[in-house]
Amino acid sequence: MKIDFSRLSRFLSLKHWENKKKLFTKHRILKFALYTTITVVGLYTLFILFIYIGLFGKLPAKNELKSIQHPIASEVYSADSVLMGKYYIQNRQDLKSYEIPTILKEALIATEDIRFYNHSGIDLRSLARVAVKTILLRHESSGGGSTITQQLAKNLFPRKEYHFLTMPINKFREMLTAFRIEHVYTKEEILELYLNTVPFGENTYGIKSASLRYFNKNPQFLSIEEAAVLVGMLKATNYYNPHTNYDNALRRRNVVLAQMTKYGYCTPENKDSIQKLSIKLDYVPLSHNSGIAPYFREFLRQEVEKWCEKNLINENGENTCNLYTDGLKIYTTIDSRLQNYAEKAMKEHMAYVQDIFDKQWANRDIWKRNPEIEKILLKQISKENYSDEPVNREVFSWKGMSEKKLTSIDSLKYYLQFLQTGFLAMDVQTAEIKAWIGGINHKYFQYDHVLAKRQVGSTFKPLVYLSALEDGILPCDFFPNDSIVYEEYDNWLPQNADHKYGGFYSLKGALTHSVNTVSVSILLKTGFKKVISIAKKAGIESEIPEVPSLALGTADISLLEMVNAYQALANKGEYIKRKYISRIEDKNGNILYLAENKSEGEQIADEKNIEMLVEMMKNVVNNGTAASLRSKYHLYTDIAGKTGTTQNHTDGWFIGFTPSIVAGVWVGGDYQNIRFESLKYGQGAFTALPIWAKFMKSVYEDETYSYLKKDTFKISEETKQMFSCEDFREETPLEFKPLKKLREIHLFKRLFKKKKKQKELEQDN
Numbered sequence: 001m002k003i004d005f006s007r008l009s010r011f012l013s014l015k016h017w018e019n020k021k022k023l024f025t026k027h028r029i030l031k032f033a034l035y036t037t038i039t040v041v042g043l044y045t046l047f048i049l050f051i052y053i054g055l056f057g058k059l060p061a062k063n064e065l066k067s068i069q070h071p072i073a074s075e076v077y078s079a080d081s082v083l084m085g086k087y088y089i090q091n092r093q094d095l096k097s098y099e100i101p102t103i104l105k106e107a108l109i110a111t112e113d114i115r116f117y118n119h120s121g122i123d124l125r126s127l128a129r130v131a132v133k134t135i136l137l138r139h140e141s142s143g144g145g146s147t148i149t150q151q152l153a154k155n156l157f158p159r160k161e162y163h164f165l166t167m168p169i170n171k172f173r174e175m176l177t178a179f180r181i182e183h184v185y186t187k188e189e190i191l192e193l194y195l196n197t198v199p200f201g202e203n204t205y206g207i208k209s210a211s212l213r214y215f216n217k218n219p220q221f222l223s224i225e226e227a228a229v230l231v232g233m234l235k236a237t238n239y240y241n242p243h244t245n246y247d248n249a250l251r252r253r254n255v256v257l258a259q260m261t262k263y264g265y266c267t268p269e270n271k272d273s274i275q276k277l278s279i280k281l282d283y284v285p286l287s288h289n290s291g292i293a294p295y296f297r298e299f300l301r302q303e304v305e306k307w308c309e310k311n312l313i314n315e316n317g318e319n320t321c322n323l324y325t326d327g328l329k330i331y332t333t334i335d336s337r338l339q340n341y342a343e344k345a346m347k348e349h350m351a352y353v354q355d356i357f358d359k360q361w362a363n364r365d366i367w368k369r370n371p372e373i374e375k376i377l378l379k380q381i382s383k384e385n386y387s388d389e390p391v392n393r394e395v396f397s398w399k400g401m402s403e404k405k406l407t408s409i410d411s412l413k414y415y416l417q418f419l420q421t422g423f424l425a426m427d428v429q430t431a432e433i434k435a436w437i438g439g440i441n442h443k444y445f446q447y448d449h450v451l452a453k454r455q456v457g458s459t460f461k462p463l464v465y466l467s468a469l470e471d472g473i474l475p476c477d478f479f480p481n482d483s484i485v486y487e488e489y490d491n492w493l494p495q496n497a498d499h500k501y502g503g504f505y506s507l508k509g510a511l512t513h514s515v516n517t518v519s520v521s522i523l524l525k526t527g528f529k530k531v532i533s534i535a536k537k538a539g540i541e542s543e544i545p546e547v548p549s550l551a552l553g554t555a556d557i558s559l560l561e562m563v564n565a566y567q568a569l570a571n572k573g574e575y576i577k578r579k580y581i582s583r584i585e586d587k588n589g590n591i592l593y594l595a596e597n598k599s600e601g602e603q604i605a606d607e608k609n610i611e612m613l614v615e616m617m618k619n620v621v622n623n624g625t626a627a628s629l630r631s632k633y634h635l636y637t638d639i640a641g642k643t644g645t646t647q648n649h650t651d652g653w654f655i656g657f658t659p660s661i662v663a664g665v666w667v668g669g670d671y672q673n674i675r676f677e678s679l680k681y682g683q684g685a686f687t688a689l690p691i692w693a694k695f696m697k698s699v700y701e702d703e704t705y706s707y708l709k710k711d712t713f714k715i716s717e718e719t720k721q722m723f724s725c726e727d728f729r730e731e732t733p734l735e736f737k738p739l740k741k742l743r744e745i746h747l748f749k750r751l752f753k754k755k756k757k758q759k760e761l762e763q764d765n
Helices: 005-012 014-053 062-066 102-112 124-136 148-156 163-184 187-197 207-215 224-233 246-262 268-275 294-311 336-360 373-378 408-416 457-470 507-512 516-526 528-537 548-552 559-570 607-623 689-701 703-710 717-721 738-764
Strands: 074-077 083-087 329-332 391-395 402-406 419-427 433-437 453-455 478-480 504-506 556-558 581-585 591-594 640-645 651-657 661-669
Touching: 062 163, 083 294, 102 148, 102 187, 102 224, 102 246, 148 163, 148 187, 187 207, 207 224, 224 246, 224 268, 246 268, 294 329, 294 433, 294 581, 294 591, 336 419, 336 433, 336 661, 336 689, 373 408, 391 408, 402 408, 419 559, 419 689, 457 507, 457 516, 457 528, 457 548, 457 559, 457 607, 457 640, 457 651, 478 507, 478 516, 504 507, 507 516, 507 607, 516 528, 516 548, 556 559, 559 607, 559 651, 559 661, 607 640, 607 717, 651 689, 661 689, 689 703
Parallel strands: 074 329
Antiparallel strands: 074 083, 329 581, 391 402, 419 433, 419 661, 453 556, 478 504, 581 591, 640 651, 651 661
């Protein structure tokens, strides 16, 4: 046997064994890598399979994807088609495909998913690009890894918590869902769905809501730079919010424009010129406290919910309507221009009145009138919000928002010292509500004074005088201005505001000068039941007490009821129940409710008597307590109305009307101790009437309503002849009849009671 020593030498050499070792190690590494890869791929496949079969939660099926539902805000519109506000959990409005402008699609695709039309929901190239460019090289403009379809899946089906596997499970769920979405919808439908669901911060969802919020326009009217701003927000809605982070939004907008240029959607020259422009926002927050007529919208919300509960029910009797998610469109009778004029008048006058009020009480404690105030206010503060220590609070003032250090009690006192107001305007012929103000600022004072019941003062007197006319008393019948003690009513003694007595007032004169003594006499002559019957026919639903002070307006009635009652007086006696909704549509435009064009009204009194009453109320404006409408505010059109001031000048009122518009104003404090000390400032002619006057001046100055200046009340020659007398006479008029008998009755009663008491005393003795 021949031995190959050279081969043996190589076999025994160290180098040989080292090479063998390297080969063996390499083989082991390759084998390990192969097994590891197989294991990872297997686990990866198994992981995806577990997700697919629903081990981590069921994936949405195709049927579910076909019937995607998301909450849509219900919208409230004015009669002139202005968006007033919304009711929502999420501020979302759906847009249709035709509303999506091409520039918006191009900006979105260039920035978020350039191969959108080429993939089936998952773009592996984009995932690789993100890994290299975005993560390693930190290029902001490289775009995201998720496709538009994946982002849609994330928007439609929010991510869930899976502990340390949360991110991978959610990512794979979104990929699989995106793949299914691509097999259910076309690319254009996916774009529409995506733009309807994507969030834009500030609880705003969908491109339509975002476009209206930030630029106050529908998406189809967006410019290229505005579209770039909104698309740029998608990367981080708060960080790139143009309202709160302008510089970040500007920088991001320019990145979007650069992407559009890169992919041929924008020329370099156009990009360069646009990038030099600033972002011009027309920001409209439309929160629940802002927007047009927030007090009215809160009233409307409750009314629509009641309507839904009654009318939108399924076969099982279940309510199928959700105002916050169903995307209803509610068209109201509010006129946005009239509403703006009313709010402007209110703010201007209430700031002025509050300044006078504050100066009057500047060095005195207004709360000393009621030492129990602390106990009363404590009941209004919850234990969680109570604090004895002064803390910084943002507070309302007519000069702007400010901060004050206040305890809980001091904070309540601070806000209670503001005078409040209510304003309501209505169309005379249709009873459609045109403007509604429930208070001075809805954010800080949410109690609605249009609905609040307060003593109405002399604004109730026209109903008393209408009862007299119905009873056959004429405008030129005279009544004594006597101070009478009504013993049968706890020795009640009505007093005139000017404390002047004697002489005789005609019926028209007594209303013109708001004479309390005569008003009470007329009420007692005509009877409580007749007055109350007319008030009820005129739509006053509040309880009306049968007491002689009713003639002075001691009944608690809302401004809403009183204005509706005056609508009947202005409308030749025909009362029509107030209207505030013209129609309601579902999200697809189907009409759910449509108001009648003309509601049948109820005649509250003879038309001739209404005609005479209106003439008497015109005299209030021409020569009486509302004469400042002529002398100070220079309103020379046909106007009728009545001022009102309650006891201790707690409430100030004015309700006036033209042949077309009736409007009422109330001013006072939420707490009755909040009032002026003197009648000079506390009367309705000072607190309430100027708001009405300023409102009407703005209306007349608007060319849209120029026809209103020509409105006149029609009066027959026969009625005119009934007013040929003065308001007041010192001596007994020859034709005086009605109250002479009434006066004798009261005199007889007093003498009879005195004799009865004298006999009782004699018997006791």
